[in-house]
Amino acid sequence: xxxxxxxxxxxxxxxxxxxxxxxxxxxxxxxxxxxxxxxxxxxxxxxxxxxxxxxxxxxxxxxxxxxxxxxxxxxxxxxxxxxxxxxxxxxxx
Amino acid sequence: xxxxxxxxxxxxxxxxxxxxxxxxxxxxxxxxxxxxxxxxxxxxxxxxxxxxxxxxxxxxxxxxxxxxxxxxxxxxxxxxxxxxxxxxxxxxxxxxxxxxxxxxxxxxxx
Numbered sequence: 120x121x122x123x124x125x126x127x128x129x130x131x132x133x134x135x136x137x138x139x140x141x142x143x144x145x146x147x148x149x150x151x152x153x154x155x156x157x158x159x160x161x162x163x164x165x166x167x168x169x170x171x172x173x174x175x176x177x178x179x180x181x182x183x184x185x186x187x188x189x190x191x192x193x194x195x196x197x198x199x200x201x202x203x204x205x206x207x208x209x210x211x212x
Numbered sequence: 213x214x215x216x217x218x219x220x221x222x223x224x225x226x227x228x229x230x231x232x233x234x235x236x237x238x239x240x241x242x243x244x245x246x247x248x249x250x251x252x253x254x255x256x257x258x259x260x261x262x263x264x265x266x267x268x269x270x271x272x273x274x275x276x277x278x279x280x281x282x283x284x285x286x287x288x289x290x291x292x293x294x295x296x297x298x299x300x301x302x303x304x305x306x307x308x309x310x311x312x313x314x315x316x317x318x319x320x321x322x
Contacts, residue, residue, distance in 0.1 A: 121217070127227035131268070134234030138241030138260065145245050145253075153309045154250055160301060161244050161257045164294075165237060168260075168268045171287070172230060175275050180286070183272075187290055194297035201304035205311055 128176040135169040156200045163193035222278050229271030237264035249317050250309055254302060261298035266291065 139162055146158035167189045174182030199209050218226070236259055243256025269287040276284040310316065 121223065123227050124218070124223050124230075127230045131230040131234035134231075134238040138238050141238075141241040141245040151250065151309075151312075153305055153312065154253065157250070157253060157257055157305055158244060160305075161241055161260055164260045164265065165241060167290070168233065168237060168265060171268050171272050171290070172234075175226070175230065175272050178279065180276060180284075183286055183290070187293070190290055190293050190297070194293075194301060197301040198297075198304055201301065201308045204308035205304065 125176070128172055131172045132169060132176070135165045135172065138165040139169070153201075153204055156197060156204065159200075160193065160197045163189055163196075167193070218275075218278050222274065226271045226275045229267050229274070233264045233267030233271065236260075236267060240264060251306070251317060254306060258298070258302060261294055265294050 142158045142162040142165060146155055146162060149155040149158055167186045170182045170186040170189065174180060174186070203209050240256050240259030243259070244253050247253050247256055269291045273285065273287040276287075
């Protein structure tokens, strides 16, 4: 791990943090409910990629599993909220 | 930082992939913040899930393959999951928006 890779990792971390900031602003001020759901989706995607970059920077494969879990449960949350917006309830009888 | 040294070309490639993924994800997120309409924002935010995630996961895969000196492919799991779920989520959100607003932007009902 020399200088170039460390700088690229720091730059990518900065980019993903800024992206999470953008998504958080949209999440707070989004005019409609679907904007907020979309902002949450972008937020968790950025967080997942941030964890992957963190795993590369620290040279550890442990962060991969956290990223996998975030991807999985983020999709479940987005799908549930989109279904709720579409039909008014998540699990229909 | 660990003491494992990569060959120079691999280090350059991993660095470029990570930085490109960061820039692409930042472009997508800034588009989410700046664009005017929900469907435009949906269009911008797909960038994070497709090309940004692909670049970062390819860089990570290359890095761990070269440092472990064997084939490490577990990032493919995330890539596959994202590639399968991102279109479904976008589709559900677009349908929900269409249902809630009743029309596409620019096609208002009279």
